[in-house]
Amino acid sequence: MEIRSLTRAEEEVMLILWQLGKGFVKDVLAEMPEPKPAYNTVSTIIRILEKKGFIGYTAYGKTHEYYPLISEADYKRFEMQQLLENYFDNSLTKLVSFFVKDHDLTTQDLDEIIKLMQNQKPD
Structure with missing residues (x-):
């Protein structure tokens, strides 16, 4: 579907x-x-x-x-993929850069993002 x-x-x-x-x-x-x-x-x-x-x-x-019939997680994945494709050229770097520049992320916010990414990174 x-x-x-x-x-x-x-x-x-x-x-x-x-x-x-x-x-x-x-x-x-x-x-x-x-x-x-x-x-x-x-x-x-x-x-x-x-x-x-x-x-x-x-x-x-x-x-x-x-x-x-469709889970909320599946719909979120779909919408995030659409956002990445339509506004950020499929680049997570551009997405994060957008939030850093336009939403005044703190150093603590960035540290948390890095920790999340390190915990998700395959070995």
Whole structure:
């Protein structure tokens, strides 16, 4: 299955489903911040996510309980790869350089990044 980028509204629903593990439209709606969208709006977004292959459901008569088919970790990986490809020429160095220049990383932040990288480096 090919992962595609989500709209902001779709991503908001997925974040809730990932947190809940599974749920009905009313459960997703209950977790949304105020002002809450209409029930039908959330239901439509869920049906779109189902068509995109992001969620599945178990039917209980006319009611459906929805659950993620794609993990949050897989989606994060996909989005980070898109970010690297589209904005940083597939270069982690350019990505880190961007954060160093534009986000005032401290020496402590950089030390933590280096430690993380050293712990992940294959022997």
